[in-house]
Amino acid sequence: MIQASAPAKIILVGEHAVVYGQPAIAVPVSALRATVTVESTADACHIIAHDLDKRRITLGDTDDPLAILMRHVIAEIGISPPKLALHLRSDIPIASGLGSGAATSTAVARALCRYANYDMPVERLNALVYEAEKSYHGTPSGIDNTVIVYETPIYFVRDKPIERITNREPLLLLIADTGQPSLTKKAVGDVRHLVEEQRETIYPIVEKIGGITQSAREAMQQADLSRLGTLMLDNHRHLQTLTVSSPMLDSLVDTAIAHGALGAKLSGGGRGGNMITIVTADTQSAVTNALRRAGASHVFSTVVESTP
Numbered sequence: 481m482i483q484a485s486a487p488a489k490i491i492l493v494g495e496h497a498v499v500y501g502q503p504a505i506a507v508p509v510s511a512l513r514a515t516v517t518v519e520s521t522a523d524a525c526h527i528i529a530h531d532l533d534k535r536r537i538t539l540g541d542t543d544d545p546l547a548i549l550m551r552h553v554i555a556e557i558g559i560s561p562p563k564l565a566l567h568l569r570s571d572i573p574i575a576s577g578l579g580s581g582a583a584t585s586t587a588v589a590r591a592l593c594r595y596a597n598y599d600m601p602v603e604r605l606n607a608l609v610y611e612a613e614k615s616y617h618g619t620p621s622g623i624d625n626t627v628i629v630y631e632t633p634i635y636f637v638r639d640k641p642i643e644r645i646t647n648r649e650p651l652l653l654l655i656a657d658t659g660q661p662s663l664t665k666k667a668v669g670d671v672r673h674l675v676e677e678q679r680e681t682i683y684p685i686v687e688k689i690g691g692i693t694q695s696a697r698e699a700m701q702q703a704d705l706s707r708l709g710t711l712m713l714d715n716h717r718h719l720q721t722l723t724v725s726s727p728m729l730d731s732l733v734d735t736a737i738a739h740g741a742l743g744a745k746l747s748g749g750g751r752g753g754n755m756i757t758i759v760t761a762d763t764q765s766a767v768t769n770a771l772r773r774a775g776a777s778h779v780f781s782t783v784v785e786s787t788p
């Protein structure tokens with residue numbers, strides 16, 4: 481059986497500012513994955529999205545991001561379109577800041593490569609998934625596809641070579657879903673208008689977020705988790721100024737802090753989707769229960785392992 485998969489991701493610090501060339505840190509969430517199983521059929525290459533009412537995506541679907549991706553990958557491999565059904569299943573909630581689009585694209589591209597016995601260089605895979613990301617997001621920074629394709633914590637600056645992060649102490653994160661789907665493209669567009677209309681007040685906020693990301697990287701290198709937590713909260717306050725928080729996100733952040741979390745913030749595009757909070761083994765269950773009581777539709781934990 482030919483199968484391929486890719487993880488979800490979460491942005492630790494730096495979202496939105498990353499669109500303007502500032503650094504951001506993202507980590508993979510390996511427990512949540514998109515998986516593709518390849519089946520030979522009599523029909524032209526198509527995807528069956530089992531978690532989306534078995535929606536069928538064919539190679540000819542002009543604007544569909546996964547169709548665009550399949551066309552690019554098949555051209556890159558240099559084969560004629562194979563007769564295949566690609567069965568796509570995903571544990572990753574959509575439109576919630578967990579990189580569902582980039583993860584499904586990566587899994588589909590890997591499945592096609594595996595089927596064709598083609599060893600695509602990871603940089604090319606990343607570039608092709610980025611092309612598909614454009615049709616979801618408009619002008620994505622490229623952070624989602626990069627952290628998902630490389631599946632390692634990254635310090636990401638747009639159009640720069642990726643840098644892996646040294647993380648001296650495992651990070652215990654809770655990810656809480658507001659249950660409110662939100663379109664990143666809209667939030668990114670609104671921030672762009674804000675930057676254009678009020679550049680003098682808003683651009684310094686973007687730069688401050690970049691500074692927070694640099695400090696967060698140092699905190700991870702020094703295993704200073706309480707500093708990392710404080711930086712995450714500062715980052716959340718700046719994201720509020722950029723208008724991408726929401727009453728629900730603010731309430732979940734306040735709840736986490738009130739129950740002993742080291743830090744908390746919205747993650748991803750904002751306005752809905754997910755928030756993240758950094759906890760310890762001692763505070764994990766109190767914070768989880770409090771987030772559920774505060775209305776989070778789903779709370780799960782993930783560990784960012786230490787890296788050399």
Ligand code: PMV
Nearest residue numbers: 495496577620621664748749
């Ligand atoms: O909503 P997500 O997790 O896909 O994150 C988007 C991150 C932004 O910085 C808001 C946009 C981008 O392209 O980097």
